[in-house]
Amino acid sequence: MGEKNWTVELSKDTLKYLKKLSRNTAQRILDSLERLESTKNPAFHKDVKPLTGKLKGCYRLRVGDYRLILELDNDNRRIGILIIVPRGDAY
DSSP: OOOOOSEEEEOHHHHHHHHHSOHHHHHHHHHHHHHHHTSSOGGGSTTEEEOOGGGTTOEEEEETTEEEEEEEETTTTEEEEEEEEEGGGOO
């Protein structure tokens, strides 16, 4: 893949949840995160949207039926994955 512009960091809970998913689903999520790392600005990625309300300041990444809630640290070029949830339980 391309050069990494950003670094993805998964929380302990997120990593634990990822391991419980099917191999195909987990791989799809990891592939999406890898693509996100190589973008110039993840906030402008086609599957990333800013959140509002109590989650204002966070973003969501859509990967099939799952939503990843993430925060962007522009200064350190870090993408923090806060949670991975099925679409219906995301908000």
